[in-house]
Amino acid sequence: MRRLLISVALAACVAACGQPASQTAASSESPAPAAAPAAPAPDTAALQAAIAALPAPYNEATYEAGRRVFAQCRSCHTIEAGAPNRVGxxxxxxxxxxxGSLEGFNYSQAVQDANFVWDAAQLDNWLANPQTFLPGNRMAFAGVRNETQRRDLIAYLMVESATAP
Ligand code: HEC
Known part of the structure; x- marks a missing residue:
């Protein structure tokens, strides 16, 4: 669990952990690392434990399976906090x-005109078939038709996007 918290807190850490422990002479050039520290080796047990704490049916998902499904999204989407936008x-x-509310991303008109908050149910519909769910959107992706794969993917997204449901 501690490992997971560390990885979840990584973004905050990038901002804060470079600070010296003593805050006395906050010089202009503190030796903050140029790059984020190497991601900790994935602690599969902790991540799977985080999955088990999700609401049903996502608590039955497999983290590793979700991570593999997300490979289909990675070419267009980052999931890490503060990571840049890609095509998506x-x-x-x-x-x-x-x-359609992420600042600085140029959404399609269809997405801009839509009006709801993302939750697991909306994501499930979107990911099953983006084009029928929201015609005219610009996500060039056929969808994840397999229900179990969607469950695993959404559970993975819940854990990795670090928003406790
Ligand atoms: C070929 C590139 C591409 C792939 C692959 C792709 N997406 Fe997208 N995605 C986009 C684009 C582009 C948008 C913005 C759509 C628009 O503005 O119409 C988007 C939008 C989204 C949104 C809405 C985000 C928001 O801020 O409202 C979600 C959620 C999403 N994608 C999830 C996924 C997931 C999960 C996968 C993998 C199963 C995936 N996408 C695969 C390109 C992609």
Whole structure:
């Protein structure tokens, strides 16, 4: 669990952990590391434990399976906090976020006109078939038709986007 918290807190850490323990002489150039520390080796047990704490049916998902499904999204989406947008918007914190609301991303008119907050049910519909769910959107992705794969993917997104449901 501690490992997971560390990875979840990584973004905050990037901002704060470079600070020296003693805050006395906050010089202009503190030796903050140029890059984020190497990601900790994935602690599969802790991540799977985080999955088990999700609401049903996501508590039955497999983290590793979800991670593999997310490989289909990675070419277009990052999920890490503060990571850049690619062809699609960064997905960190997507749960509880108004659709089409990530600052600085140029959404299609269809997405801009939609009006709901992302939750597991909306994501399930979107991911099953993006084009029928929201015609005219610009996500060039056929969808994940397999229900179990969607469950695993959404559980993975819940854990990785670090928003407790
Ligand atoms: C070919 C690139 C591509 C792939 C692959 C892709 N997406 Fe997207 N995604 C986009 C684009 C582009 C948008 C913005 C759509 C728009 O504005 O119409 C988007 C939007 C989204 C949104 C809405 C975000 C918001 O801020 O409202 C979610 C959620 C999402 N994608 C999840 C996924 C997931 C999960 C996968 C993998 C199963 C995936 N996408 C695969 C390109 C992609």
């Amino acid at each position: 918007p960064n997905l960190h914190g997507v749960f509880g976020r108004e659709i």
